[in-house]
Amino acid sequence: MNGPIRRVAVVGAGLVGSGWAIVFARAGLDVAIFDESEAIRAAVLDRIAASLDDMRGAGLVADPQPILGRLRVAASLEEAVGEADYVQESVFERVEAKRAISLAIDAVMRPEAVVGSSSSGIPASAFTEECRNRARFLVVHPVNPPHLVPLVELVPAPWTDPELLPWLRGEMARTGQAPIVVNREIEGFILNRLQGALLNEAWALFEDGYASAADIDLTVSHGLGLRWSFMGPFETIDLNAPGGIDDYARRLGPLYHSIARSRTDPHPWSDDLAARAAEERRRALPLKDLPERSAWRDRRLIALAVHRRSQDS
Structure with missing residues (x-):
């Protein structure tokens, strides 16, 4: 049985990925961010800081600095993923891109880590079948932007370990999200x-x-x-x-x-x-x-x- 998530890797640092980084860091977790684009890596913390300033102005966060202090930008995928308890993948919504990044994450992840994909409609069975740790992969689909709209869909592949679902539902709720479980794969999810x-x-x-x-x-x-x-x-x-x-x-x-x-x-x-x-x-x-x-x-x-x-x- 998995313990509590303490270290998170966010892979893909666009709008969805940076929102996920806020979700996890706001909940007190240490977050490593990686994106293949050097330009995105260079800009992501400034984008997150601007979002946190807006949230502070409205009273949603008291002080952005502790949240920013829990974020770091990794120089490589292995650096981001290697020590993570949980990986949130948020790359381009194409099967080949999802398959490639899933295999890359699979090669460097801890065997007991869990990987959630921010896929909006592509089921995990379409891109995780060849992963050696495929029982640890599933779809974890947020609403954009995830740090402001809390719904998260947990969608297992046929080979996802079923014990992960109640555990991850509890962990997502602990971060302030509103998770639902989709009992089996369906195109587009709920x-x-x-x-x-x-x-x-x-x-x-x-x-x-x-x-x-x-x-x-x-x-x-x-x-x-x-x-x-x-x-x-x-x-x-x-x-x-x-x-x-x-x-x-x-x-x-x-x-x-x-x-x-x-x-x-x-x-x-x-x-x-x-x-x-x-x-x-x-x-x-x-x-x-x-x-x-x-x-x-x-x-x-x-x-x-x-x-x-x-x-x-």
């Missing part, structure tokens, strides 16, 4: 299958001219999203009928079945359709302003995290 269902309907409504992209966004941000920020779909409908969830199913099940049957021939998101949506979005937000708007999103997530913390307490 989060992206739910998100995909909404996205596919949003694209279809937009393509058919029922509403603008802005009004579809407004429907979620000022409608569905308000409840979904603190409860899920099953609890939502349980509270939306006098007799609870089974009453709701009787009342509205036929409507949702009819809606589902109307989408039995889904279309791919065509280039023309994406161009139409992009034209509307670029009128609302020029491409050069995307980074500023992303920073605004993170500040809003920080404010929401502060509010949720106050309500939980």
